[in-house]
Amino acid sequence: MGYDAEATRRRIFQAAADEFAAHGLAGARIERIAAAARANKQAIYLYFGNKEKLFGAVVGAKVDEVCETGALDPNDVAETVGQLFDWYQEHPELIRLLLWEALENGPGPVQGEPERRDAYRGHIRGWLEAGYAADAPDDRARVRAAQDWMFTLLGLIAWNFAVPQLCRLVLDEDDEKAALARRRAAVVETVRALAAAR
Template sequence: MAYDSTATRARLLAAAYEEFVRVGLAGARVERIATAASANKQAIYAYFGSKEALFDAVLADRLRILADVAPFTPDDLPGYVGALFDALVADPGVQRLSQWKMLEIPEASEGEVDAHVSKAAALADHHGVGMAAATDVMMIVLAAALSWNTTAAKIRNPLDGDAAQRLADHRAAVVGAVAAVADALLSGPPARTDT
């Protein structure tokens, strides 16, 4: 039977994702990742070079998957934030992985910067606004999409009803907030009225 390096690499990324989500970069152990992936430790170093590089690869892989699930739509920010919100609720590990990244490696990688800048540039181009306004909107979109987590799910008014309804209401609030922000910041300068 031929050795499939693509399958081994995929198993390592999947096992590392679970490990990093659970304990972060500092708490992760190469031995546990290798065992969970049915591989050896040397495979991690051969494919990725270091535990830190493996973390970066896992994050990049998950953000690519997220971008495929929720493609950026500069002409429909409310739709985009709704899709992004849904994807993050469906896979809360991505949000947790991002939180570990911010705690343990606060500097943005070149790939992260490029992803944000390219979205802001597309938004600025589509709406005919400056990069500052587009960047502000993108930061608000990201914060809104990341606003649901297990804490938010548990903080409920007893009159709110069940958890599914609470999630739906929160999603609607996120989409509505982004629509209002986009309308306010991307519609250009307010019209002057001479009195």
């Protein structure tokens, strides 16, 4: 049986996602990624260039995954917010990766920023094509309204997973699953009410 480069690449990618989610970019170790992936360090550098590029590739792919899995549908926003909430619950590594990226990168540009920005612009175009903010005074105001709305929706979802200790403390719930079920219902109802008011 010969060397399967694609399988090695996938193992490296998964091991890197786990390592970066746990330790961030600065704390991640190429040696641990290589060991977990059953690969050598040279393969990591060959496929991804360096640790920073690997981190950027992991974050970009996870963002792409969530964007492809559950786009926010302007015609059924409350239901799709619930589906996106479920996705985040099943994939807690994305929030951790985004938090590490923010902590370690500061206000500067992130790896793959132009492509990630373009993906979000595509979602905004979809909202505008669906007639969102049609009563805004001009196209720029419509775009800004759609951007603000999308960012608000993402925040309503993501905050539940970014600070699990606050979820537990504020909700005074010993059972994490029960707390998240309450939060999911509250987020969906909030979005439903906000969407109706718009």
